[in-house]
Amino acid sequence: xxxxxxxxxxxxxxxxxxxxxxxxxxxxxxxxxxxxxxxxxxxxxxxxxxxxxxxxxxxxxxxxxxxxxxxxxxxxxxxxxxxxxxxxxxxxxxxxxxxxxxxxxxxxxxxxxxxxxxxxxxxxxxxxxxxxxxxxxxxxxxxxxxxxxxxxxxxxxxxxxxxxxxxxxxxxxxxxxxxxxxxxxxxxxxxxxxxxxxxxxxxxxxxxxxxxxxxxxxxxxxxxxxxxxxxxxxxxxxxxxxxxxxxxxxxxxxxxxxxxxxxxxxxxxxxxxxxxxxxxxxxxxxxxxxxxxxxxxxxxxxxxxxxxxxxxxxxxxxxxxxxxxxxxxxxxxxx
Numbered sequence: 001x002x003x004x005x006x007x008x009x010x011x012x013x014x015x016x017x018x019x020x021x022x023x024x025x026x027x028x029x030x031x032x033x034x035x036x037x038x039x040x041x042x043x044x045x046x047x048x049x050x051x052x053x054x055x056x057x058x059x060x061x062x063x064x065x066x067x068x069x070x071x072x073x074x075x076x077x078x079x080x081x082x083x084x085x086x087x088x089x090x091x092x093x094x095x096x097x098x099x100x101x102x103x104x105x106x107x108x109x110x111x112x113x114x115x116x117x118x119x120x121x122x123x124x125x126x127x128x129x130x131x132x133x134x135x136x137x138x139x140x141x142x143x144x145x146x147x148x149x150x151x152x153x154x155x156x157x158x159x160x161x162x163x164x165x166x167x168x169x170x171x172x173x174x175x176x177x178x179x180x181x182x183x184x185x186x187x188x189x190x191x192x193x194x195x196x197x198x199x200x201x202x203x204x205x206x207x208x209x210x211x212x213x214x215x216x217x218x219x220x221x222x223x224x225x226x227x228x229x230x231x232x233x234x235x236x237x238x239x240x241x242x243x244x245x246x247x248x249x250x251x252x253x254x255x256x257x258x259x260x261x262x263x264x265x266x267x268x269x270x271x272x273x274x275x276x277x278x279x280x281x282x283x284x285x286x287x288x289x290x291x292x293x294x295x296x297x298x299x300x301x302x303x304x305x306x307x308x309x310x311x312x313x314x315x316x317x318x319x320x321x322x323x324x325x326x327x328x329x330x331x332x333x334x335x
Contacts, residue, residue: 002231003077003120005031009063009109010083012036014185015124015219017046019080022223024050031055033072036083037062040322041186045315063105066112073112078120080226081109084157087188088128088150089330092274095149102153103160110164110172120235121172122226123161126154127215127242129176132277139283140176140238148275162236171235175226178242178282182219182301183308187316188323190249191302194256195309196316198266204257208272210250213279215242218296218305228292240282243294252302259306 006023010016011034020032032050036042038060050056061068063083073079083105085091085098106123113121130138131145144159146152164170179190187196194204225241233239247255250267257264309316320327 004029005075005077007033007072007076007079009035009081012038012042012044012046013082015180015222016082017184018182018219019223019226020047020050020056024053024055034058035061035072046184064100064108066108069108069112073116076118078118078230079113080122082124088148089273091148091150098149098153103156106157106160110160110170114164114168114170119171120230121170122229123172123174125158125174125176127176127178127280127282129155129158133279133281137281137283140240140286147277165236173229173233173235174238176238176240177222178215178217180217180219180222181305187319190252191305192309192316194253195306198256198260198262199310199313203268204253204266205268205270206250206253207270207276210269211248213246213248215281216245216247216298217241217243218301221294221296225287225292228290232290239287240284241287242282242284245298255302256306259303260310
């Protein structure tokens with residue numbers, strides 16, 4: 001049975017805000033409490049269409065703050081935990097921030113969930129915990145081999161969630177999702193970042209040879225998978241979430257340039273980042289056995305997403321301004 005009262009952490013971020021809207025649209029007899037610290041990547045603007053819904057309550061706060069977490073957890077039937085530091089480049093510069101939020105913050109939530117005996121806890125992890133996979137597809141039983149501070153911090157939170165199931169019986173479910181795309185993603189990630197630069201006729205910096213492979217999952221399909229797992233996922237289990245849309249980074253850049261009518265002369269190959277994984281790929285047969293299948297058509301939806309960012313230039317510029325110093329430092333020599 002689906003929960004009536006959800007606590008959604010990181011609900012003002014990319015996937016979180018899309019999930020809040022998705023859930024409110026799909027479930028009339030529900031309520032959602034959104035907890036978000038509103039760091040550079042989170043904004044109440046991302047909750048457009050949900051922020052005025054009487055069923056949705058927003059609380060600005062940190063998942064590491066036990067008092068704030070306890071007050072919200074006491075009213076929740078279940079938790080969907082999106083809150084995390086997520087960008088690999090930033091993790092290389094400030095790994096401690098990732099450990100604090102992604103590991104300790106997850107621990108705080110799990111401790112509170114244990115005390116308040118919630119009925120469900122979905123921990124949103126990532127395919128990056130497996131490390132690079134040069135061939136084949138990773139099953140949920142594959143070893144975790146994270147190769148950068150971000151993926152290592154997510155692996156720590158991932159395993160903490162499982163440990164609270166195994167040790168204390170907290171009904172945790174862990175998802176490991178592929179690269180997710182769609183509206184409201186902070187423009188440090190590939191699609192919105194490249195769109196924002198392309199519309200300004202700025203170079204698109206591709207790490208190394210640009211042939212790193214990622215799987216791409218539309219945010220609506222990611223939200224739908226979490227809904228299925230809240231309804232009939234098995235506690236203590238891990239579920240991969242992907243849509244079998246493998247593309248090289250350079251292919252994604254070319255799709256963006258094509259949709260915007262820009263020249264490929266904007267492509268720039270720059271020095272690769274340390275610990276850059278070559279390929280991720282997921283076996284999703286376990287999730288398929290529960291009846292979930294991706295619905296989004298990649299070719300149509302990636303272009304719709306590109307147009308969304310091009311149309312919402314003010315939103316992108318506002319978001320980028322929250323990290324002006326970071327972008328100047330990170331990309332000044334990559335033009």
